[in-house]
Amino acid sequence: MSHQLNQSKLNQLNEAAQLIYEVLPPTPALAWPGLNGALGAKLWVKHENHLPTGAFKVRGGLVYVDRLLKTQSVTGLCAATRGNHGQSIAFAAARQGLKAVIVVPKGNNPDKNQAMIALGAQLIEYGEDFDESVAHARTYAEAEGLHLVPSFHEDLVLGVATYAYELLTKVPALTKIYVPIGLGSGICGVLFAKAALGHGVEVIGVVADAFKTYPRSLHAGEPILTEPADSIADGLAVRLANPQALAMIKKGVSRIVAVGEKALLGAIGELAKHTDNLVEGAGAASLAAAFLERDTHARNDQIGIVASGGNLEAKVLAQALAL
Structure with a gap:
């Protein structure tokens, strides 16, 4: 129908x-x-x-960052991830010449970690699971003056x-x-x-x-x-x-x-x-x-x-x- x-x-x-x-x-x-x-x-x-x-998720990262930069001036991005969202933000940030800091939980998939680093992201391992990484990303972004990219928007x-x-x-x-x-x-x-x-x-x-x-x-x-x-x-x-x-x-x-x-x-x-x-x-x-x-x-x-x-x-x- x-x-x-x-x-x-x-x-x-x-x-x-x-x-x-x-x-x-x-x-x-x-x-x-x-x-x-x-x-x-x-x-x-x-x-x-x-x-x-x-x-x-890279599709979402490209659209999000493009729309963000049309309304705000930012020096860098921060996001929490288990991998794919982080790669998305790292990819979109690199395209715009922005710094990307990605927070992942301890013991995260090493291949995903390396993929994000290869895209130019700074990687931080924090927390026992995704939700603890989210909380740390929020604190880190505020302290460093970075734009916090949510996982849903x-x-x-x-x-x-x-x-x-x-x-x-x-x-x-x-x-x-x-x-x-x-x-x-x-x-x-x-x-x-x-x-x-x-x-x-x-x-x-x-x-x-x-x-x-x-x-x-x-x-x-x-x-x-x-x-x-x-x-x-x-x-x-x-x-x-x-x-x-x-x-x-x-x-x-x-x-x-x-x-x-x-x-x-x-x-x-x-x-x-x-x-x-x-x-x-x-x-x-x-x-x-x-x-x-x-x-x-x-x-x-x-x-x-x-x-x-x-x-x-x-x-x-x-x-x-x-x-």
Whole structure:
């Protein structure tokens, strides 16, 4: 079912897309025969892992920093991350000649740390998890006179919405799209693009079993802080829901699927086997959910997933291929 397009949102998307295309090309959306056969339905993979940072968040970083510099004079940026948001901000900062300081939790993925350093960022390790890193980034930015980049903001959402815009315009017959939820910019971007285009696609959220922050917050009717945990899907390791994202998810997402560690490893392996792409745990979560719900897919369904986050640790890949 389709709905009336929203011209205002569509204009914003087109403007954001043109900015991004000055720096990055659109990414492919491909239907891989092996995955189609394994799932029993037509599956479209949006390959955001083909971007230079390996993830869709760089789109948001480019739009956020561009809009920031049109309204403020800043000397540098500071952000907290588990990896992909930090790479996004480091990439956008380097393009504008700005200093970037990125705060990550202790024991963060070393490959993501090196990727941020390679983009010119100063890296600070602080805290036992993402939320402790956020608190330190706020304090550090204030002390050093840096602009604190939030992990969720309407300009970040607008930027990442361009990947969904590309997918929905290439595959207008898409019936379902599975979207991983970290803090929420990705899935809110999908909802923005859906509204802009008046598309009727069903949007299904995906979280890690270890981090059911958004399902539990939706049930409680407010953001709640969940207990510390671990997951190979570190991009989904968020313990406190963002209120704005929570409201958008409540309004526009049909349901949220939780996937376990074995399912995540299985999805990483399937992507490697059938597409020759290496995708990290958070980026494979949408495929894991699509497989989990395979019995619900109709023969005429066209299903979308996003492959995002290419910083896959060797030990995790070995576990995935051993299944």
